[in-house]
Amino acid sequence: MALLELKNITRRFGDLEAVKDVTLSIDAGEFFTLLGPSGCGKTTILRMIAGFDAPDEGDILLDGRSLAGVPPEKRPLHTVFQSYALFPHMTVAGNVAFPLEMAGRSREEIRRRVDETLALVHLTDKASQFPHELSGGQKQRVALARGLVNKPHLLLLDEPLGALDAKLRVEMQVELIALQREVGITFVFVTHSQQEALALSHRIGVMRNGCIEQCDEPDKLYTNPANRFVADFIGRINLLEVEVAASGKVLLKLNAEGLGEIAATDPRPIRVGERGAFALRPELIRVFGHKESADLRNRFEGRVKELLYLGDVTLYKVELANGFIIEALMPNAASGRAKFHEVGDPVAVCWRQDAGVYLRN
């Protein structure tokens, strides 16, 4: 059974609908991520789950029981705030002991649990320091330890890695995954970094303007985005405007203006003449010299307009016959040379017919 359920949650601030009719179900033990651009309502949802704010409509259930009217201190969940929110007048150990003291644990148990949890986040030697004496990453881990120490059913994390530099961020991501697996607590994690969401989560809810656009596992989101917004928000993608020319049981023929026919696959019944977008990841496109492989299916000629050498890969921006600039990512490992093609070279791009996805408008 689901641990946490949001049922048709709506929250308005004046005229603004910050959260619109959101329905979600999160299982015990899951690492669930809310991903979306700034201002889309992620924090608002967390605040309603934690009890600092209440939905105008809808209900939040934890373990099948409604949380309506339950004050924050009575909810068996903790929050790790983006700003850490450590108590400045307490030591690291004091901060971590706080939730245990509030829960009325014995002095002996508090000592033991604080020691254990500080060891878990590698902060044993900082126990008697004050928050202002710690680095950003250390504060971060204290906040995490404080949220974990009383073993809540659910831990809410609001962009907890936002303030860290790139290197520390990756280290903390690795630690977070390990930690979540180790303690087995359900995580609801908020971020606006798609890379972070993909790396950490079991499931991701992609949000825009207060709505959940798609909720799925990371690889499914990446390979099978539900709409243009999700496709564009997660990773790099080419979006071609197309019209459906023919639709079979599996095969789909799409017509891109000024370019010709694109062969794709789609099991859904789709009406001929419908307009939509064809979404294609750059790493699924191959770039050839324009004389090579002339007999392939989805093969279009163009000219290299720009290229970005990225070390392991090279990003080619190829201008096609209809003026569309398609991005293709080619690994450099195979060639032994830095690049296959130069700016201005006539080339051909091609992809397998099951590489892209057709997105309805």
Next chain:
Amino acid sequence: MKRSTFWLWVASLATYAFLYIPLAVVVLFSFNDSVLNAQWVGFTTRWYAKLMGDGEMLRAAGNSVLIALLSSTIATVLGAMAGLAMHRYHFRFLPLLVLTPVAMPEILLGVSLLLFFRQVLDLTLGFLSILVAHITFSIGFVAVIVRARLAGMDESIFEAARDLGATPWATFSRITLPLILPALVAGFLMSFTLSIDDFVITFFVAGVGVSTLPLQIYSMIKVAVTPEVNAVSTLLMALTLTLIFLASRFAPDVLKGKA
């Protein structure tokens, strides 16, 4: 550049001289072995000794200290509540209500309190009216100091406390109170200072029976500025300076003008 800093120095030295020379003169003449405040004769502490034998003066001093202690204690509690409320709720008129007595000319406050006590409450003027008046003008100061302290704090720590299982009361006693304690001490000392040397407002609401130190000094100089007045003024000054110094230690940000 050089020129302008030179004149800046001259101007500030002149200002400080203007402010502090009269005070220095008072202190100096309180140790002068002469009844006249005209000429330095020799060092003595006999005016202080005389002060200690002056029953009326001692009673006034006792009143002053008692009123200062009570009023600043009560003002600290009420002012802290006002400061917390101003921080927490964004009622537009709350700060105005709390802070007006701070900005209002003392004479206006004195007159209106007098009218209020006499016409509205029909209270006999005396100890109680002075006490209430002092609480009234002190609350605003405490509130400002407490609010300044809270404004510098990360709001989410109070939510974090609730989130981690603390009831509203536990959040207050474990988080809020320890964090605003320096502001409370500073506010208390500030109120104490304001109370112990207030003259104008006390003058209006004191009535006839009860006197405070400033009132007593005033009634003495109506006759002449005696060395005894100098001595008691010196003591009052020393006390005030000590309190201000302590207050600045507890809430440095407030007295540096960040409030």
